Amino acid sequence: MAQYTRVSGVVGLITLQNPPVNALSAVVRQGIVDKVETALSDPKVKSVVICGQNGNFCGGADIKEFGTKMFGPPLIPMIHSIEAANKPVVAAIEGSALGGGLELALGCHYRIAHSKARLGLPEVTLGLLPAAGGSQRLPRLIGVPAALNLITTGRHVTAAEALQLGIVDQVTDHNTVDAAVKFALSVAGRSLDARRISTYPCPRPSDLDALFEEVMQKVRQSARGAIAPVACVQAVRAAATLPYTQGMEREKELMATLFTSGQARAMQYIFFAQRAVGRWRMPSGASWDTSKPRPVTKAAVIGLGTMGRGIAVALARAGLSVVAVETQEKQLLEAKQAMSSMLERGAKRRGGVPALGLISYSQSIQAAADVDLVIEAVFEDMALKIEVFKQLTAVCKPGTLLCTNTSGLDVDQLASETPNPELVVGMHFFAPAHVMNLLEVVYGPRSSPQAVATAMQLGKKMGKASVAVGNCSGFVGNRMLKLYLEQASFLLEEGATPELVDRALEEFGFPMGVFRMSDLSGLDVGWRVRKAAGLAEPGEASGPSARIRKGYRYSPIGDLVCEQGRFGQKTGRGWYQYEKPGSRVARSDPWMHSFLEQYRARHGLVARSIDHQEVLERCLYSLINEGFRILEDGIAAGPEDIDVIYVFGYGWPRHRGGPMFYASMVGLAKVLERLEHYHQAHPDVPNLQPCSLLRRLVASGSPPVHMWREVRKKLHSQL
Numbered sequence: 215m216a217q218y219t220r221v222s223g224v225v226g227l228i229t230l231q232n233p234p235v236n237a238l239s240a241v242v243r244q245g246i247v248d249k250v251e252t253a254l255s256d257p258k259v260k261s262v263v264i265c266g267q268n269g270n271f272c273g274g275a276d277i278k279e280f281g282t283k284m285f286g287p288p289l290i291p292m293i294h295s296i297e298a299a300n301k302p303v304v305a306a307i308e309g310s311a312l313g314g315g316l317e318l319a320l321g322c323h324y325r326i327a328h329s330k331a332r333l334g335l336p337e338v339t340l341g342l343l344p345a346a347g348g349s350q351r352l353p354r355l356i357g358v359p360a361a362l363n364l365i366t367t368g369r370h371v372t373a374a375e376a377l378q379l380g381i382v383d384q385v386t387d388h389n390t391v392d393a394a395v396k397f398a399l400s401v402a403g404r405s406l407d408a409r410r411i412s413t414y415p416c417p418r419p420s421d422l423d424a425l426f427e428e429v430m431q432k433v434r435q436s437a438r439g440a441i442a443p444v445a446c447v448q449a450v451r452a453a454a455t456l457p458y459t460q461g462m463e464r465e466k467e468l469m470a471t472l473f474t475s476g477q478a479r480a481m482q483y484i485f486f487a488q489r490a491v492g493r494w495r496m497p498s499g500a501s502w503d504t505s506k507p508r509p510v511t512k513a514a515v516i517g518l519g520t521m522g523r524g525i526a527v528a529l530a531r532a533g534l535s536v537v538a539v540e541t542q543e544k545q546l547l548e549a550k551q552a553m554s555s556m557l558e559r560g561a562k563r564r565g566g567v568p569a570l571g572l573i574s575y576s577q578s579i580q581a582a583a584d585v586d587l588v589i590e591a592v593f594e595d596m597a598l599k600i601e602v603f604k605q606l607t608a609v610c611k612p613g614t615l616l617c618t619n620t621s622g623l624d625v626d627q628l629a630s631e632t633p634n635p636e637l638v639v640g641m642h643f644f645a646p647a648h649v650m651n652l653l654e655v656v657y658g659p660r661s662s663p664q665a666v667a668t669a670m671q672l673g674k675k676m677g678k679a680s681v682a683v684g685n686c687s688g689f690v691g692n693r694m695l696k697l698y699l700e701q702a703s704f705l706l707e708e709g710a711t712p713e714l715v716d717r718a719l720e721e722f723g724f725p726m727g728v729f730r731m732s733d734l735s736g737l738d739v740g741w742r743v744r745k746a747a748g749l750a751e752p753g754e755a756s757g758p759s760a761r762i763r764k765g766y767r768y769s770p771i772g773d774l775v776c777e778q779g780r781f782g783q784k785t786g787r788g789w790y791q792y793e794k795p796g797s798r799v800a801r802s803d804p805w806m807h808s809f810l811e812q813y814r815a816r817h818g819l820v821a822r823s824i825d826h827q828e829v830l831e832r833c834l835y836s837l838i839n840e841g842f843r844i845l846e847d848g849i850a851a852g853p854e855d856i857d858v859i860y861v862f863g864y865g866w867p868r869h870r871g872g873p874m875f876y877a878s879m880v881g882l883a884k885v886l887e888r889l890e891h892y893h894q895a896h897p898d899v900p901n902l903q904p905c906s907l908l909r910r911l912v913a914s915g916s917p918p919v920h921m922w923r924e925v926r927k928k929l930h931s932q933l
């Protein structure tokens with residue numbers, strides 16, 4: 215709703231009231247319409263200020279209302295009536311003015327922002343475009359190039375940038391409403407002819423066609439099949455080429471297509487999933503709302519390889535005091551240099567001061583004596599990690615949380631080597647750790663809820679989507695990835711090329727196909743893991759047993775590629791070839807094609823034609839099937855956890871909502887049928903056998919994603 219008061223005798227103050235972000239729900243819209251009418255019809259009122267309750271202007275349209283029947287007054291006429299008012303209306307922007315919130319502010323005649331406010335049109339991140347006039351007013355106000363940048367990326371700008379761009383008229387460090395009221399008093403009675411943005415001509419750059427062509431090309435390339443960024447460009451083009459009313463028609467048309475698209479549903483699902491994972495729950499029943507995190511102001515990072523460096527930088531950026539420990543002097547010096555330049559580059563990009571002073575460096579683990587939390591980031595080797603944990607136990611003050619950065623080692627085994635296993639959790643960061651926005655917080659059966667709460671809060675402070683998951687080999691992300699990689703290798707054996715598999719996955723929306731991605735991360739990492747697990751065997755054995763391990767189908771192709779010293783980009787050769795070691799542009803490699811032909815010949819395999827659909831079904835459905843197993847095992851609390859992990863950590867296209875959401879969009883019955891089909895064709899691949907939760911969900915009529923937890927609970931209670 216909205217509250218109305220008269221202040222300073224002549225200013226009507228309208229306050230939006232819908233905590234926590236004053237989203238424009240039907241009731242709020244009705245409130246605004248009513249209170250604007252009250253203010254405009256009151257002869258004592260000379261000007262109006264619109265603000266939001268609790269220091270937050272407005273987070274935009276109420277996303278929860280999307281997809282439901284719309285009630286209440288629509289946004290567009292509401293904003294028009296504000297713009298058409300014959301008394302000045304001033305927006306007092308504190309907190310955020312996003313989406314419909316900024317569009318409302320653009321309908322006002324003046325905008326005053328607090329210096330800490332954030333403004334933006336993030337609709338594109340929800341699969342939409344700013345369709346309450348935002349796509350038509352913003353280019354008229356700040357010009358086409360700047361508006362295109364904001365609208366197609368959805369990025370939030372600071373008040374300072376908003377002032378520079380001309381979105382706001384004034385920025386204040388003081389009470390924003392007071393400043394807006396003062397401003398409203400100063401402009402009372404002035405002509406508003408030049409303040410109605412919809413009447414402005416849109417500044418037309420001379421090279422309009424070239425500009426739109428260039429932006430469209432860029433957007434199509436980075437959108438990877440997402441339709442909203444393309445529609446955003448089309449809407450801004452309408453602003454630049456059509457009169458306002460026709461531009462609004464075009465905005466409406468484009469929005470209608472987006473609004474009903476599966477992509478918008480998927481992206482809105484991810485918005486809420488990202489928030490839902492913060493409400494974590496452990497199988498014991500302990501949860502986010504019953505477990506209080508410990509304060510962490512000082513942390514240590516042990517081991518300054520690639521991961522340790524990124525983690526230490528991310529901690530310092532979050533404002534923590536960091537002790538960075540590396541026992542090898544040469545490594546320590548290199549790390550110090552690398553981390554300083556990472557911090558400097560980051561500060562330059564974001565604006566601000568590099569947090570160099572927050573990090574102290576040491577060669578001795580003793581330096582971790584007084585920290586609140588340690589993140590061990592040494593080499594992925596259990597014996598080494600156990601040794602480091604022993605030293606930490608002897609050195610750290612009582613109660614220090616011991617976290618291990620591991621991508622799949624047994625957190626519980628490590629915890630059992632310490633006298634206080636309740637203080638141990640896994641923190642699986644993704645490389646590069648100062649860039650990637652995902653963190654898996656791994657609890658073992660003995661991790662205390664407080665330790666989990668502390669790691670989750672720290673992850674949030676570091677700006678990461680943090681997901682609490684149970685302990686198992688590979689946790690959630692890598693456990694599912696293993697099956698995806700396995701299917702990709704099988705497809706090569708059966709006749710596909712790395713190029714074909716990658717093209718299918720990239721057309722689906724992944725930034726890189728599985729083979730290009732493996733070349734980037736380094737093929738030797740997985741090879742080492744397979745050797746340690748007794749899977750990779752040296753030499754080019756032939757015959758049926760060469761492709762069987764522990765009774766099941768196994769593809770040694772990746773091991774053979776590594777035996778050739780082809781570790782990916784870093785060696786200049788992998789699944790592809792590169793101009794030189796370290797180069798990034800993957801080129802098709804005739805060596806690989808003849809290697810695959812020889813491999814098939816040696817194993818008596820006859821290449822067959824494989825299409826994109828089979829690539830997608832085999833790679834994605836096997837991964838999804840493992841996702842259902844993970845839910846069944848209680849390793850992830852719900853499908854949202856898996857989807858957030860995949861969208862934020864594994865490049866799953868956001869407009870497809872994550873693997874579990876995607877499965878529900880495809881139809882669970884179809885996923886089940888295709889898995890059954892492939893399992894019949896490949897009975898030696900047990901992972902293709904559909905898991906019982908999937909079967910149960912199909913048997914219960916394929917309920918929507920948010921109801922899967924219930925079905926799983928019933929399944930468990932019957933076991």
Ligand SMILES: CC/C=C\CC(=O)SCCNC(=O)CCNC(=O)[C@H](O)C(C)(C)COP(=O)(O)OP(=O)(O)OC[C@H]1O[C@@H](n2cnc3c(N)ncnc32)[C@H](O)[C@@H]1OP(=O)(O)O
Pocket residue numbers: 234235237273274275276277278289310312313314315336337340342344345346486489490
């Ligand atoms: C014709 C169409 C016209 C307009 C289209 C639109 O306006 S689309 C909406 C555009 N707005 C956005 O995309 C903003 C979304 N919100 C945010 O980015 C953040 O919430 C925000 C405002 C920066 C605040 O961040 P903060 O970290 O402080 O809070 P949090 O994100 O955890 O949100 C708190 C709870 O509020 C819910 N929420 C936020 N925004 C909306 C919204 N626009 N509609 C509905 N609900 C919203 C959010 O889900 C959280 O709820 P909870 O139950 O606690 O999970």
